[in-house]
Amino acid sequence: MFELGLMEMNSSELQCRGGVSWDNLMKNVKAVVDFIVNYIPKLVSGFANGWGLI
Numbered sequence: 001m002f003e004l005g006l007m008e009m010n011s012s013e014l015q016c017r018g019g020v021s022w023d024n025l026m027k028n029v030k031a032v033v034d035f036i037v038n039y040i041p042k043l044v045s046g047f048a049n050g051w052g053l054i
Contacts, residue, residue, distance in 0.1 A: 011023060
């Protein structure tokens with residue numbers, strides 16, 4: 001990596017340059033997964049209640 005002239009950056013340097021740090025990326029992925037995990041049971045029960053009306 002250093003032979004190519006690339007250097008490591010910390011999260012604050014990445015944010016200043018418009019990049020995303022691994023920590024921030026994982027927080028965003030966790031938020032999406034938590035939303036899906038909380039939403040799926042409500043979605044399934046909604047379909048079950050809706051089909052029960054027919």
